[in-house]
Amino acid sequence: MTHHDHAEKMCAVTCCPCHIDLEKVKERSNNPKYICGTCGRVANSEQYVCDPQPIS
Numbered sequence: 526m527t528h529h530d531h532a533e534k535m536c537a538v539t540c541c542p543c544h545i546d547l548e549k550v551k552e553r554s555n556n557p558k559y560i561c562g563t564c565g566r567v568a569n570s571e572q573y574v575c576d577p578q579p580i581s
């Protein structure tokens with residue numbers, strides 16, 4: 526995994542206030558299908574969290 530890939534995950538995008546890109550957060554979590562098993566953040570696609578668990 527490259528640093529760029531990690532930076533694309535919701536976990537990384539939202540972990541620090543100075544890194545929040547609210548537009549990315551909104552477009553990636555407006556219809557969440559996955560929740561991160563590590564930090565509990567949600568995302569539309571499993572590629573945006575570090576430990577994706579399907580939301581049933």
Ligand SMILES: [Zn+2]
Binds near residue numbers: 563575576
């Ligand atoms: Zn996470």
